[in-house]
Amino acid sequence: METFFEDTELGRVEIWRNERAKRIKILIKPDHLRITLPQHSSHKQALAFLNEVRVKIKQKQQKVSTQSSVIDEDHPIQTLSFSCKIKAANREKVFFKLSEGILLIEYPQNQNCQSKQMQDIFRKGILFFLRKEAKRLLPERINQLAKMHHFTFKDLKIQSSKTRWGSCSSKKSINLSFYLLLMPPHLIDYVLLHELCHTVEMNHGESFWKLMDKVTNNTSKELRKQVKKYRCAL
16 A cells, blocks of 8 residues: 545545556445556546546445444354354343354343444454454464465464455565454465465565465466455454
8 A cells, every 4th residue: 555545525545556457446445445556647646536436436335334234133243163143131231152153142132233332242242252263263274274385474463454354574474354254264265375475475476376376276366356355244
């Protein structure tokens, strides 16, 4: 990312430059906009393009915001290692318990579970266990993949990024988002392999994608499309 700014109508706007991009593109995320610039384009051109399509972007943002998932008995969250079971109970406060792959969430029966207050409590509790499970599972899996494909990395951190599934520094330090556990196993493996390949190839050039094809049995292109379409449910 080159820079970002806060737009009074559109919120956070990030500007990224991509040497392979042929035109200016705008991607609408749940919590920000991403403008991708070709090498020859300027920030001034990016802002001009943003203003040209401002009305359409606002309409699409509203649509995205209305698609936010409601967590209740009929719409539980499924993660890699646990599923949520939500039910009303004779309690004064919301209760969480993770056991044998089930995160039990009981809320006061006199409360509306779809209220903003309850939804915020549900999400906070789920994210607590999601982070805990990510710290338990992701280090083990990335070490398995590293050993399998003969990669080495310096250290690993589990973070809360919603904008990047993972990253790798020039010192071979890998960061992974605990939101990865909301993905199917094969896409989690793709992200882990992606970062492991960056320990050898730090850019996204031809050599990088050859290496990705090697470790994914020539499926990196299709897996990449799937990851790009994947939307965080929390």
